[in-house]
Amino acid sequence: MAVFTPVSLDDVGQWITQFPLGQATALKGIASGIENSNFFLSTEAGEYVLTIFENLSFEQLPFYLQLMRHLAQHGVLVPAPVANEQGELCVALHGKPASIVSKLEGSSQMAPQPVHCAAVGAMLAKMHLAGRDFPLRQPNLRGLSWWRETAPQLLPVISAAEASLLHDEMQFQEAFAAGATYARLQAGPVHADLFRNNVMFDGERLTGFFDFYFAGCDTWLFDVAVTVNDWCIDLDSGVLDAARVRAMLDAYHAVRPFTTDEQAAWQPMLRAAALRFWLSRLYDLHKPREAEILTPHDPTHFERILRERIATPAPQLY
Structure with missing residues (x-):
């Protein structure tokens, strides 16, 4: 993630004594993403990831961290949060919430083949089922309510073509979300951001999902749509690759x-997933925050995907 809060090895040295990890031996900022400050953390006990949360509060974080713990306990491959000596998963560092989680093996698969998409699809379904009895509830904070708040802020600063697309798609999604089919969709905890860079592989073996800090309760189908819109496309055009789509969905x-x-809602949900990330990237572009390391994302990528989903029907769910 982008580093907004600078942290040194000396800063971590005293702070980490409350965790059963021994001394910290190395710390390196991770320069990808734009939401939190993330660091690779080496300790006498092994390799971990330290996250300082720039937007989420102490009150919000139990949902994410306890969800990860719950999923790990149910056999889903996710980083395990480390508790301190008081049993806390989130502790202040430089006045901000911070957590330590185990580091996954492998690396991100940025050129996925059908075999990788199948592994992601199976684990995503397992994750959804495992979350059914998770007791905490929190809405998807980048869902329809956030779209309603954000779109009016963007309309005055984007192009006429972008504004026309945004206005029309918001009307479409409002009508879709108000319908009976949407109301009957199965729902529960979702990752909501399962892009290629949030999954680790060792060869063809999936080793874990990570970065759950956009997770919330939403329809499972939205989670599938977000994932398909990243894993199963040609990155230059946004066009879906039928073989990868079929592998993931099957x-x-x-x-x-x-x-x-879900079959009836599939096409609108793919559009909803594209709209969500187009909006967030437009917002980050036009209303940026300062950061020590910042990797901005191009909003036109998801504009292309949204236009493609409107124009071209996707393969059916089954």
Whole structure:
């Protein structure tokens, strides 16, 4: 993630004594993403990731960290949060919430093949099922309510073509979300940001999902749509690759079968997933925050995906 809060090894040295990890031996900022300050942390006990949360509060964080712990306990491959001697998963560092989680093996697969998409689909379905009895509830904080708040801030500063697309798609999504089919969709905790860079592989073996800090409760189908819109496309055009789509959806369906309502909602949900990230990237572009390390994302990428989803029907769920 982008580093907004500078932290030195000396800063971590005293702070980490409350965790059962021994001394900190190395610390390196991670320069990708734009939401939190992340660091690779080496300790006498092993390799970890330290996160300082720039936007989430102490009150919000139990949902994310306890969800990760719950999923790990149910066999889902995710980083395990480390508790301090008081059993706390989140502790202040430089006055901000901070946590330590285990570091996953492997690396991100940025040129996925159908075999990788199938592994992601199966694990995503397993994650959804594992979350059914998770007791905490929090809405998707980048869902429809956030779109309603954000779109009016962007309309005055984007181009006429962008404004026309945004206005029309918001109307479409408002009508879709108010319909009976949407109301019947199965829901629960979702990752909501399962891009290629948030999954680790060792060869063809999936080693874990990470970065759950956009997670919330939403429809499972939205989570699938977000994932397909990143893993199963040609990055230059946004066009879906049928083989990768089929591999991901079939693997998911084998673990958690899709419903007839989900089949009916599939095309609108792919558009909703594209809209969500187009909006957030427009927002980050036009209303940026200062950061020591910043990797901005191009909003036109998801504008292309949204226009493509409107123009071209996607492969069916099953």
